[in-house]
Amino acid sequence: MKVLAIDDQKLVLIPLENRLKELGYEVLTETNATKGIESYESFKPDLVIVDINMPLVSGMEVVKHIRKTKNSSTPIMVLSGNTDDNMITEGFDLGINDYMKKPLSLVEVCARVKRLIGAPVIANNVITNNGVIIQQRCVGVVIPCYNEEERLLSNEFTDFIVKNSGYHLCFVNDGSKDNTLEVLNNLRKGREDFITVYDCEKNGGKAEAVRQGMLFMAKKEDLDYIGFLDADLSTDLTDFDDLVSTIENSNYKIVSGSRISRMGANITKESARKIISLTINFIIRKILKMDFKDTQCGAKIFHKDVIEISFADKFVTQWIFDVEIFRRITLHFGLKKAKEILCEQPLKRWIHADGSKLSMKDSVKIVGQLGQIAWFYRGNKKNVKKESYSSNEATSFSLNKLKKA
Known part of the structure; x- marks a missing residue:
């Protein structure tokens, strides 16, 4: 038949x-x-x-x-x-x-x-992978990886794409020194339609790895939405799928996860890190002129028509590029419109993963980087793109040409 x-x-x-x-x-x-x-x-x-x-x-x-x-x-x-x-x-x-x-x-x-x-005369009664859902939208997920050989939860990624049709994962190896690239290539074998591995020969930082991955995935015509997620799955894929459900059933252009402690949610942070986060968040709200509770959550989903606005130019900072994304959206659309198309959604689960590459000393440096963002994006939106290019050329992240593994 x-x-x-x-x-x-x-x-x-x-x-x-x-x-x-x-x-x-x-x-x-x-x-x-x-x-x-x-x-x-x-x-x-x-x-x-x-x-x-x-x-x-x-x-x-x-x-x-x-x-x-x-x-x-x-x-x-x-x-x-x-x-x-x-x-x-x-x-x-x-x-x-x-x-x-x-x-x-x-x-x-x-x-x-x-x-x-009817059923075929010669039917196969051995059925694998029950519980698969056919979605009405297709989603690309960029996952930056740097020395993730020990922390990469391969089974969680593969199990998710088996159960949830319409997802394409793009792992960006950001010049890892360990065997991350080998782990990723093994993960991709037999799943080439659902997993892409990109290899950066030199480490350029999370911001540039995410940017390159987002721009690449935006070229895929069958994807409706594209987002990024941390490789350690401190935000799990099920929670990420909730962000996708929100953006597909609304007029939002960006939906950002938020690690807000609340009843019914499993949110864990180190106490010292939490105090610094509150201080940084206060400064961020002043810069953006928005009441964001958590801009730095590593789980965000974007409508394709704002990818170019958000990621076309290199970022000024290495760790808080999320703030730059929201600033670019504000400059492009205006503050009023930006508030209408940005959504912050509390997560059900977020667990601080051991081995985080952001030290407490680095967290203090972020305050200085916020000042850099405030100064860099002080002009009107017409001057941002031109200024961004020249400034970033001077502070190159030394990322070699991204190539498909």
Whole structure:
């Protein structure tokens, strides 16, 4: 039995294709509706699974082609994040057989496939990775790594991408001196569609590693949102996914995690570090003119249309580039608009990880760097980009050309 699946996001198609093949179906996937229509003619599927919202040619055109142009009764299942009642009604009027709203369980999708066209004669009863969710959005996550050989929780990353379709992890090796690069390349083996490893030959600092990773991921057309996360998973991936849910269901352009101690949350910090954090936060609020509780949390998610604004230019500081991001957004949009598109979301869990590379002495230096930010971004937004380039050229982080591992 043949299944043709059409969706513009490859990260959604891969787990669907794998599971249907496990069940014994012959599967062909297309990420372009026009090619999907061409494949329908040559592949002659027993079932077509199609997304509605695709660029240039929509999934509804695929339905019209099958039902009206070809006058065919081939079963059609729609998997879509589009919940518009008129669209759903139009689909059934055209003759679709099923309409499923993302996010949804892959197990349910396969059960409905069986209901529509039956199970293959030679079916595979050994099914792996139950509990996979097909999301309605695709997310890129940049994870900077410097000497993380001992702390990199590989299983947590791989288990998450297996259970959650639509995630692509980009590990940036920031010139590590240990075997971090080898660990990352082993992590990527067999998961090339979901994991990218970038290697910086020399250490340039977290700020530049994140910046390069964010700009690279922004080039991937099938990603809706891109964020960054610390390699030690002091903020876990489930909490990060909560940040993603917030940005996809709102008008926010940036959602930043916040390590605020509150009832029902597991937030741990060293007491001395907490005192310094409060002092630094007071200064940051004065600089940004915003009531941020925690700008430095290493978990943030961005809408793609603010990536260029936030990361096009090198950062002035090494450790508090998060403050620079918010300052750039303020200068670009104005303070009022910036407050409307920035969101600070409390985390359910944040655990201080042993081996943090930021010492207490470094924390004190941050106060000086905040003064540097206040001075550097004092001008109007028209002068920021030009000034940023010349200043950063003079204070190069010596990051060699980033290359794909």
